[in-house]
Amino acid sequence: MKLTLGPLLYYWSREDTLAFHEAAAGWPVDTIHLGETVCSRRHLLRLADWLELADKLAAAGKQVVLSTQTLIESESDLKALRKLIAWVAERRAGGQSDILVEANEWGAARLLAQAGLSFVAGPTLNVYNPDTLAMLADMGARRWVPPVEMPRDMLVAMRASAAWPVGMETELFTYGRLPLAFSARCFTARHYNLQKDDCQFRCLDHPDGLTLSTREGEDFLAINGIQTQSARVMSLAHRLDELRAAGVDAIRLSPQARQMARVVETFRALLDGALTPVAASERLTRLMPAPACDGYWLGEAGMAWHPERIQEEIPS
Amino acid sequence: MNPPASILARLPALPRPALPSTFPPVLARVVDRLPSRPPSFAFAAAANGLAWRALRELDWSAARGKRFHARVRDLGLNLYFSVRADGFHAESSQRADVTFTASAADFARLALRLEDPDTLFFNRRLRIEGDTDLGLAVKNLLDAVELESIAAAMPAGLGQVIPHLRRLAA
Amino acid sequence: MSPSLLELICPAGSLPALKAAVDHGADGVYLGLRDNTNARNFSGLNFDTKTLAEGIRHAHAKGVKVLMALNTFPQPATLARWHTAIDTAATSGVDAVILADPGLMAYAVKNHPGLRLHLSVQGSATSYEAIEFYRERFGIRRAVLPRVLSLAQVENVIAHTDVEIELFGFGGLCVMVEGRCLLSSYACGDSPNTFGACSPGHAVRWEQTPKGMETRLNGVLIDRYADHEKAGYPTLCKGRFAVGAETYYALEEPTSLNSMELLPEMARLGIAAIKIEGRQRSPAYVAQVTKVWRAAIDAVKKAPETFQPHPAWMAELNKVSEGSMHTLGAYYRPWK
Numbered sequence: 001m002k003l004t005l006g007p008l009l010y011y012w013s014r015e016d017t018l019a020f021h022e023a024a025a026g027w028p029v030d031t032i033h034l035g036e037t038v039c040s041r042r043h044l045l046r047l048a049d050w051l052e053l054a055d056k057l058a059a060a061g062k063q064v065v066l067s068t069q070t071l072i073e074s075e076s077d078l079k080a081l082r083k084l085i086a087w088v089a090e091r092r093a094g095g096q097s098d099i100l101v102e103a104n105e106w107g108a109a110r111l112l113a114q115a116g117l118s119f120v121a122g123p124t125l126n127v128y129n130p131d132t133l134a135m136l137a138d139m140g141a142r143r144w145v146p147p148v149e150m151p152r153d154m155l156v157a158m159r160a161s162a163a164w165p166v167g168m169e170t171e172l173f174t175y176g177r178l179p180l181a182f183s184a185r186c187f188t189a190r191h192y193n194l195q196k197d198d199c200q201f202r203c204l205d206h207p208d209g210l211t212l213s214t215r216e217g218e219d220f221l222a223i224n225g226i227q228t229q230s231a232r233v234m235s236l237a238h239r240l241d242e243l244r245a246a247g248v249d250a251i252r253l254s255p256q257a258r259q260m261a262r263v264v265e266t267f268r269a270l271l272d273g274a275l276t277p278v279a280a281s282e283r284l285t286r287l288m289p290a291p292a293c294d295g296y297w298l299g300e301a302g303m304a305w306h307p308e309r310i311q312e313e314i315p316s
Numbered sequence: 317m318n319p320p321a322s323i324l325a326r327l328p329a330l331p332r333p334a335l336p337s338t339f340p341p342v343l344a345r346v347v348d349r350l351p352s353r354p355p356s357f358a359f360a361a362a363a364n365g366l367a368w369r370a371l372r373e374l375d376w377s378a379a380r381g382k383r384f385h386a387r388v389r390d391l392g393l394n395l396y397f398s399v400r401a402d403g404f405h406a407e408s409s410q411r412a413d414v415t416f417t418a419s420a421a422d423f424a425r426l427a428l429r430l431e432d433p434d435t436l437f438f439n440r441r442l443r444i445e446g447d448t449d450l451g452l453a454v455k456n457l458l459d460a461v462e463l464e465s466i467a468a469a470m471p472a473g474l475g476q477v478i479p480h481l482r483r484l485a486a
Numbered sequence: 487m488s489p490s491l492l493e494l495i496c497p498a499g500s501l502p503a504l505k506a507a508v509d510h511g512a513d514g515v516y517l518g519l520r521d522n523t524n525a526r527n528f529s530g531l532n533f534d535t536k537t538l539a540e541g542i543r544h545a546h547a548k549g550v551k552v553l554m555a556l557n558t559f560p561q562p563a564t565l566a567r568w569h570t571a572i573d574t575a576a577t578s579g580v581d582a583v584i585l586a587d588p589g590l591m592a593y594a595v596k597n598h599p600g601l602r603l604h605l606s607v608q609g610s611a612t613s614y615e616a617i618e619f620y621r622e623r624f625g626i627r628r629a630v631l632p633r634v635l636s637l638a639q640v641e642n643v644i645a646h647t648d649v650e651i652e653l654f655g656f657g658g659l660c661v662m663v664e665g666r667c668l669l670s671s672y673a674c675g676d677s678p679n680t681f682g683a684c685s686p687g688h689a690v691r692w693e694q695t696p697k698g699m700e701t702r703l704n705g706v707l708i709d710r711y712a713d714h715e716k717a718g719y720p721t722l723c724k725g726r727f728a729v730g731a732e733t734y735y736a737l738e739e740p741t742s743l744n745s746m747e748l749l750p751e752m753a754r755l756g757i758a759a760i761k762i763e764g765r766q767r768s769p770a771y772v773a774q775v776t777k778v779w780r781a782a783i784d785a786v787k788k789a790p791e792t793f794q795p796h797p798a799w800m801a802e803l804n805k806v807s808e809g810s811m812h813t814l815g816a817y818y819r820p821w822k
Contacts, residue, residue, distance in 0.1 A: 072613040107615030128559035131589030149671045157562035181667040184634030184816040196822040213728045214707040302672035432771035435806045449687030456530030459768045460500035
């Protein structure tokens with residue numbers, strides 16, 4: 001099973017973003033995602049900066065994936081998307097075919113298919129059945145990330161289907177605050193009584209998102225600009241055997257502001273058998289910015305946390 | 317099988333409760349013929365006589381074995397009932413799976429399709445407590461009945477009252 | 487055939503609601519079946535084959551189109567349910583189906599090549615590149631845009647595709663990109679994508695407490711209303727939460743979308759249809775809202791330059807709005 005460092009969902013300073021990804025070159029992950037997937041106003045790293053990082057990480061032996069914007073609103077969003085795809089196509093034409101693109105909406109999937117580039121089908125393409133996945137495979141998808149709410153039983157049923165595209169790799173969102181929703185509205189700007197067009201980039205002050213609690217004081221969601229995340233941190237380390245049995249090929253770890261290197265090491269040790277799933281899970285709870293959850297995998301409320309309910313045998 | 321020709325005529329006359337001024341006078345005349353004790357029985361009898369013929373074809377499976385409570389806020393009236401294969405049954409126990417609370421006038425406007433329940437809910441004039449799904453199921457079940465079919469199934473002459481009431485209460 | 491312009495598309499959660507829409511001036515009604523194949527999967531709502539047939543008969547007799555929403559995402563264990571629903575739509579004679587899932591579109595095209603396809607708002611297509619994907623592959627004829635674009639952005643979409651564009655005109659306001667919101671399933675396990683409902687009734691509890699009326703979703707406190715406060719739907723995006731030291735409507739107030747004042751601009755852009763939200767609502771709502779929007783669309787078609795929403799229309803619409811308030815949403819840029 002492979003380890004993937006997902007796209008950075010937050011807005012960090014230029015220095016922090018570069019330092020994080022340069023450090024990641026030395027982390028024991030197989031794949032690293034780059035690029036801004038949340039908000040087109042975030043500009044501290046331009047496309048050229050991301051592409052420079054891509055080259056560095058590829059040179060360090062990492063599989064690099066450039067993730068596209070999830071919510072495309074304007075012509076300039078499309079321009080950025082086309083530019084990114086053209087760059088990868090050019091490299092491919094030049095014989096370097098190592099860098100992939102992750103399509104996070106269907107416009108990107110269309111452009112990638114037109115360019116004849118193989119790609120990763122991101123979690124917001126909403127693939128819930130094997131027919132849609134088979135079509136993506138025809139278009140050139142070689143890896144897919146199920147919607148973060150997909151339960152184990154649905155994933156198992158997908159793979160058992162006759163329509164399942166042979167050779168398709170499955171990457172599961174396994175660790176991190178869950179990206180739950182996207183809006184035209186910026187909730188961080190709203191919190192500061194600012195308009196999105198004049199947001200003063202307040203996301204910079206919230207490197208793990210801005211926690212939202214119920215009126216009873218229960219931490220519930222995290223605001224990240226136009227994205228709404230779970231307050232809790234999805235963690236499926238204790239379910240490694242279930243993940244393997246369900247045919248998961250790669251696990252995605254979503255970046256957090258602190259302790260990410262240790263999160264990666266913990267998963268590496270888990271995959272290498274140096275840590276038991278239970279021990280890895282316990283270690284992770286000490287590294288998380290908030291309590292854990294694993295409900296989606298069990299087909300329950302995403303915020304639920306049931307580490308005691310481990311099922312090693314997948315019913316056939 | 318025909319329902320009783322005039323269920324209202326057979327209801328015992330009772331002391332009149334004071335009705336709020338917002339209560340449509342025509343409806344008030346109907347309501348104040350209802351016995352105050354136990355009102356649940358009178359309600360079930362009236363509902364069976366007036367409407368069951370049109371409602372019995374509905375799929376009441378969601379309501380099977382459930383107990384309903386309608387609280388008429390301004391009249392201080394509490395109606396407890398269930399819906400069985402043969403119609404509405406008054407319940408003497410005050411336990412309910414779902415409770416609807418509104419004023420008499422608003423209940424009447426809902427029954428006559430003059431008001432949308434969500435609108436009343438937004439304005440805090442309708443409350444649903446307990447098993448929300450059951451409440452929604454019944455609301456949607458009743459919304460799916462055509463008013464004309466209820467009127468047509470009513471005891472002789474009464475059906476014509478519905479359009480009349482709608483005009484008066486609008 | 488001249489292209490559609492500002493068709494009025496109204497919600498029908500039941501046969502009486504359908505008749506209310508048809509009888510009060512809708513050009514089209516949209517409806518769904520009684521299961522999770524559509525995104526208003528609420529108990530007791532929607533159509534079976536008998537009411538569907540009668541609804542289509544009633545609508546077609548008055549020249550009104552019937553569109554069937556099959557806009558949730560088919561899942562492997564129950565794929566046949568969606569396929570059967572497509573077959574039902576095709577054989578019953580609906581005028582179009584409104585779909586979100588590409589796999590289901592492929593099934594429809596293969597098995598019912600004559601069936602007209604619309605892209606549902608749940609398909610989350612916000613750019614012409616995405617819309618063109620569905621047109622190239624499946625020949626969709628119309629796309630319903632998520633409530634995230636400004637009118638200038640809508641204009642740019644229209645300039646780059648021949649697919650008809652339908653916009654939301656009035657009703658409950660999704661703050662999130664439709665199809666890209668899992669807040670409901672995070673709290674209670676069921677999302678619009680798979681279950682066909684946001685905040686399904688089985689997970690919602692309202693309770694009057696000494697502190698006010700509390701709304702909960704699977705135990706999560708969405709909001710608590712004082713007696714004088716207007717209430718909203720029990721959806722998480724309309725709740726009051728604490729962020730930092732402040733407790734407020736962190737995502738959106740309980741409010742409805744009302745874009746009536748933009749009708750002249752929508753006519754100029756060539757918007758094919760205006761959608762009214764609210765299949766979960768009663769025939770009374772459908773009648774009230776359809777009547778007002780019919781009058782408004784007729785007025786704007788007659789004299790777009792002088793069109794002004796009549797104050798009585800706006801009052802009537804506010805009356806049935808969530809929180810008795812309305813907003814232009816993303817059509818008005820500062821909302822964002």
